[in-house]
Amino acid sequence: MDRFDEMRVFVRIVERRSFTQAADDLQIPRATVSNAIQSLEARLGVRLLERTTRQVSPTLDGEAYYQRCLRLLADMEEAEDSFRNKAPKGLLRVNLQGTLARSFVIPALPAFLALYPDIELHIGEGDRLVDLLREGVDCVLRAGLLQDSSMVGRRVATLEQITCASPAYLAEFGMPTKLDGLTTGHRAVNFVSSATGRALPLEFMLDGEMRTLTLASRVSVSGADAYAAAALAGLGLVQLPRYRVAADLAAGRLLQVLPQSPPPVLPVSVLYPQSRQLSARVRLFADWLQALFAQALPA
Structure with a gap:
């Protein structure tokens, strides 16, 4: 050696x-x-x-x-x-946010592996914070703003978000027409951050500025699938990327609320430790993800 x-x-x-x-x-x-x-x-x-x-x-x-x-x-x-001048090779350990993995990344992996036959992928799935060094992970794919200063983020996509609710919820509580009307008589499904353990407020863009509202809630969740399911069950207002609920919107199972004041776009980033220079394998994977999202989410 x-x-x-x-x-x-x-x-x-x-x-x-x-x-x-x-x-x-x-x-x-x-x-x-x-x-x-x-x-x-x-x-x-x-x-x-x-x-x-x-x-x-x-x-x-x-x-x-x-x-x-x-x-x-x-x-x-x-x-x-x-x-x-050879394509990178070896094992690449990645951790992917679940709905992004299932909706975009995993279905396209056969094409990635055909392009780079010398790369082997080990994929973990989750929304939690990952200690990349301790867990031996090369990079993670996450949606949301970068919170950990020890990580470097490369943005590969931005996701349009919407506020929505089920027809049953809106029949009971009414269709809101203004932001101020949400604070009286409406409730949300709270999404609890894995980083802070606290419920995230709803966010709205109004006249170029972001406003946050914390509504009454009887149900809190900490996973994307449970969050969407709670909305379908009529438990309150939620804010999700449009791609995540496109089929439910088309089928009328969910309805968009306050389209004139949408949530801010959600960045999607590849994150890796600040202490490490971006390796050729991670760089290649990030390039591929950026092209993949650009094709799947045209501007």
């Missing part, structure tokens, strides 16, 4: 906090991982890792060496990619 391979092993151990998980990620025996770290520490003459029965963590020297390894490995990969 050469020095760069030892660096890759060390970086993966720091990020996964585990020799075993690092070995699994790199698809090499655990003994090889242990030998690589022993060789590295012996050559440098410092202890890089603190080992306990529960986890592995870098020493102060190890943290400093980790940051240098990140830069060196990123520079080396970029240099090699620029000269070999």
Whole structure:
């Protein structure tokens, strides 16, 4: 194992906090991982890792060496990619927001894999915040504004949003015609943020400015599918991307409310750790996603 391979092993151990998980990620025996770290520490003459029965963590020297390894490995990969003129290859671990995955990304994956036969994808699904380094994930696809300052976001799409409700709800509470009318006699289905644990207010654009309203609610949810289902059940007003409810709108199962004051558009971004340079595989995947959304959501 050469020095760069030892660096890759060390970086993966720091990020996964585990020799075993690092070995699994790199698809090499655990003994090889242990030998690589022993060789590295012996050559440098410092202890890089603190080992306990529960986890592995870098020493102060190890943290400093980790940051240098990140830069060196990123520079080396970029240099090699620029000269070999070959398509990127290897394992790409991504985590996708569920409805975006099912509606756009997964149906188009056969075309992506045909274009890049040397890339293998491992896909996780969810709406929660993901610790990319600890969980060994290269990038995530999320809808919404970037909240975590440790992440870098590349916007790949914007989604039109609408406010809507079921005909049964509107028959009981009436069709609102002005924003001010919502605060008396109307209720919402609250969507609880996985980041803050608090319910998100409804957002409306009025005369070029955004207004937020918090309505009474008897039902709170924390998932996109449950949010849409609650609207269909007549439990209150919701705000969702138009693509998500297009079939329900066409069938009359949901009706748009206050189209003159729509919610702001929802950005969709590929996120990756600020501490890492954008790898060729992640860059390629982000480019492909941007083209995919541009085709699926024409302006």
